[in-house]
Amino acid sequence: MQIGPYLITVTFAANVPAPDTSPPSTIFFNPNTNLPDPRLAVVQPLTPLASNFPPLAFQAQKVAVQALHATGLPVDESDYLAIGAGLGSFVWADLLRISGVPTEKIIALGLEAEPYARYKRLCLNSQIPLYERLRSNSDSCPDNIWGWPSYALREAWHDFSKGQINPAFKYLWQVFAEPTFAETYTPRAGNVFDSIDREAKRISWNQIYRYGRVRGIRKTDDGRYCVAYSRGPGNYAFLVSRYLHLATGYPAIQFLPDLQAYREKYQDFQSVVNAYEAHDHVYEQLEQQGGTVLIRGRGIVASRIVQRIYEARKRNPNIAVLHLMRSPKPQGNKFQNTQRLVKNHYEFQPFNWPKACWGGELRAMLEKATPDERKRLLADWGGTTTADRHDWQQITAQGLSEGWYQITFGEVLDVERDAQNRTITHIREQSLGEMKLLADFIVDATGLDAKVDANPLLADLVKHYTSQLTTWGD
Ligand SMILES: Cc1cc2nc3c(=O)[nH]c(=O)nc-3n(C[C@H](O)[C@H](O)[C@H](O)COP(=O)(O)OP(=O)(O)OC[C@H]3O[C@@H](n4cnc5c(N)ncnc54)[C@H](O)[C@@H]3O)c2cc1C
Numbered sequence: 076m077q078i079g080p081y082l083i084t085v086t087f088a089a090n091v092p093a094p095d096t097s098p099p100s101t102i103f104f105n106p107n108t109n110l111p112d113p114r115l116a117v118v119q120p121l122t123p124l125a126s127n128f129p130p131l132a133f134q135a136q137k138v139a140v141q142a143l144h145a146t147g148l149p150v151d152e153s154d155y156l157a158i159g160a161g162l163g164s165f166v167w168a169d170l171l172r173i174s175g176v177p178t179e180k181i182i183a184l185g186l187e188a189e190p191y192a193r194y195k196r197l198c199l200n201s202q203i204p205l206y207e208r209l210r211s212n213s214d215s216c217p218d219n220i221w222g223w224p225s226y227a228l229r230e231a232w233h234d235f236s237k238g239q240i241n242p243a244f245k246y247l248w249q250v251f252a253e254p255t256f257a258e259t260y261t262p263r264a265g266n267v268f269d270s271i272d273r274e275a276k277r278i279s280w281n282q283i284y285r286y287g288r289v290r291g292i293r294k295t296d297d298g299r300y301c302v303a304y305s306r307g308p309g310n311y312a313f314l315v316s317r318y319l320h321l322a323t324g325y326p327a328i329q330f331l332p333d334l335q336a337y338r339e340k341y342q343d344f345q346s347v348v349n350a351y352e353a354h355d356h357v358y359e360q361l362e363q364q365g366g367t368v369l370i371r372g373r374g375i376v377a378s379r380i381v382q383r384i385y386e387a388r389k390r391n392p393n394i395a396v397l398h399l400m401r402s403p404k405p406q407g408n409k410f411q412n413t414q415r416l417v418k419n420h421y422e423f424q425p426f427n428w429p430k431a432c433w434g435g436e437l438r439a440m441l442e443k444a445t446p447d448e449r450k451r452l453l454a455d456w457g458g459t460t461t462a463d464r465h466d467w468q469q470i471t472a473q474g475l476s477e478g479w480y481q482i483t484f485g486e487v488l489d490v491e492r493d494a495q496n497r498t499i500t501h502i503r504e505q506s507l508g509e510m511k512l513l514a515d516f517i518v519d520a521t522g523l524d525a526k527v528d529a530n531p532l533l534a535d536l537v538k539h540y541t542s543q544l545t546t547w548g549d
Pocket residue numbers: 080081082083084085086087109158159160161162163164184185186187190191192193194197198201203209210211215287288289290322323324325532
C-alpha cells in the first residue's frame with residue numbers, strides 16, 4: 076500500500092492483536108484516552124479478538140448490503156466517507172466542499188472532533204508548543220488549497236499591523252531568499268491550528284465529523300465500500316459509501332527494543348520515555364533538581380528535545396545531555412551533484428524529503444522509476460535529518476563548547492537500573508570498548524512507526540484483499 080509522505084497511519088488498542096515485541100517495539104494507544112499507553116504493549120488487547128463485531132458477513136470478499144441490514148444494526152449511507160477525521164480527512168473533505176459537494180454528502184469518521192487533535196498532541200508532547208515553528212513551509216496550508224495567502228504573508232501582515240516591522244520584513248525576506256540565502260520559513264504551530272479552525276467552520280466540518288472507531292472495511296456487492304464501526308461500548312453500526320478515503324495517521328510510537336525491554340523489566344515508564352509520549356515531568360524534575368538526560372536518535376525530534384533542555388538550563392544550569400548516536404556522520408547523503416550539509420553529526424534538510432519530491436522533477440523521476448530504483452532514490456533523499464535551523468546549530472555548538480552537551484557513539488548492549496534508580500546504558504564504543512553511561516532520564520527520539528502491519532485495521536484490509544505492499548512493507 077503506497078502512502079504519501081504525510082498521509083500516515085495510526086491505530087488503537089481496541090482491536091490490537093497480541094503485540095509483537097520483536098524490534099522495533101511499539102507503544103499502542105489507549106482507546107479510552109486516545110493517548111499513547113506504554114502498558115498496552117505488554118497486556119492483552121482491550122477488545123478480545125473473539126468479539127462478534129464486525130459480523131461474519133465481513134469474511135466475504137464482497138459483502139452483500141442486504142446482509143448488513145439483516146444484522147438489525149444501523150446502516151447509513153453517504154457518497155463520500157473519510158476514515159480518521161484527522162488532517163488527511165480534513166484536507167480531502169475541504170477539497171470536496173470547495174469542488175461543490177454539499178456537507179450532507181460527506182462523512183468523516185474518527186475519534187476527535189478537531190482534525191488536528193492528534194497532530195497537536197504529538198507536537199506538544201515532542202516539545203513543540205503553540206508559539207514554536209513546524210517543519211513544513213509557508214505555502215503548506217492545510218486550510219487553503221491555493222497556498223495563498225501563505226503563512227509567511229499572513230504572519231508578516233499580522234506583525235506589521237501590530238507595528239512590528241522588522242519581523243514582518245524578515246518573514247518576507249525568508250520566503251524570497253530561502254533556502255539558499257535565508258533559513259526556510261516555517262509557520263508557528265498555533266497559527267496553523269487556528270487557520271484550520273477557521274476553515275473547519277467555513278466548510279461546516281462539525282456537520283461532517285462523526286465519532287466512530289472503524290473496525291473493518293470491505294467492498295460491497297454493489298460496487299461500494301462498507302465500514303463497520305463502533306460508536307461506544309456495544310454500540311455498533313455500518314456505513315456504506317461510494318468513495319472512501321483512508322487516513323488513520325501513525326499506528327504507533329516506535330520504541331528502541333532495549334528501551335522497551337528496560338520498561339517491561341523495571342515497569343519504569345518515568346525515567347525512560349519516548350519523545351512523542353507526554354513526558355513534561357522530565358523537564359519539570361530537571362528544572363527543580365538538575366540531572367542528566369540521555370538522548371537516542373538524531374532527527375528533528377532530538378533537536379527539539381535539546382532545545383527544550385537548553386531552555387530548562389536557563390532555570391537550572393545543573394543539567395547535562397549525553398547524546399548517544401550509533402555511529403559518526405562525517406558527511407551527508409549525496410544525490411547527483413548535491414550533498415546534504417552535516418554539522419556535529421546532524422544532517423540537515425529543510426523538509427523530510429527534498430521539496431521537488433512533492434511536485435517537481437524528483438516526483439517525475441520517482442514515478443518513472445522501477446521499484447528497486449525507487450527504493451534507492453528514496454534512501455538517497457530521505458533518512459534521518461533535522462531542519463537547517465541556526466538556533467539549533469548554535470545551541471549544539473554552545474553545549475559542546477561549554478561541556479554540558481556531549482555526543483557519544485556506540486552500540487547499546489543493555490540498559491539497566493542502579494540502586495539510586497538511575498539508568499545505566501551499557502555500550503560498546505569503537506575505540507574505548509565497553510562503557511557505561513549513567514543518566515536520570517533516557518529520551519527515545521527515534522520516531523513513529525508507519526508500518527501497515529502495526530495498524531490492525533490496515534493489516535486486516537491488506538490481508539483480506541491480499542494487497543501488494545511496497546518494498547518497505549507499507
Ligand atoms: C511532531 C510532528 C510534527 C509534524 N510536522 C509537520 C509539518 O511541519 N508539516 C506537515 O505537513 N506535517 C507534519 N507532521 C505530519 C502530520 O502530522 C501528518 O502528516 C498528518 O497529521 C497526517 O494526517 P492523517 O490524517 O493521516 O493522520 P492524523 O492527523 O494523525 O489523523 C488520523 C486520525 O485517525 C484517527 N483514527 C485512527 N484509527 C482510527 C480508526 N480505526 N477509526 C477511527 N479513527 C481512527 C486518529 O484518531 C486520528 O485522529 C508532523 C507530525 C508530527 C508528529
